[in-house]
Amino acid sequence: ISAVCYRPEPENSRRTLESASNVQDNASVHTPAEYFAILGDISIKTSGQNSDFPLSSSWLVEAQYVKFASDSQGTKTLSAKIIWKLKDGNDSVFPQYNIYLGKPAKQAVGKYLGVARVESFYISDLIIPSNTDALKFIIQVCSVEGTSQNLDKSPFLLLDVKDK
16 A cells, blocks of 8 residues: 655645635635645556465465364364464565465365465464365465465465364
């Protein structure tokens, strides 16, 4: 987001005062200083996927504070913190990560969970479908320009939920 504010040149302000004084028959005129603001930024980017993203194998992805719970009807839920970082130790320069719950068996995207602006994401009371052996969490890396990594090339975490 960008913001640009400016005032018109004094010559334009004098014209406004002169025309206002003529209309009000020499009464004292109080006009506010004129300011203009432009808020926002529009840019046009090429679509398509950027190939400059690190490979999926370049990331270390893990879960912390993993907690499984079951209610009286047998519904299982998961709460956890997913963290990721580049294996080479360099700080990531990516401003955003989209988090998806994938279907491990089919390698298809199942559900959008949210967005992270840091290298961690909290999951709270996620309902685990019955007959699920594992959950695949996909971290889609997004660049500053707005491009995003292909989901099939994105880092992921495969979490075993069988017998939990």
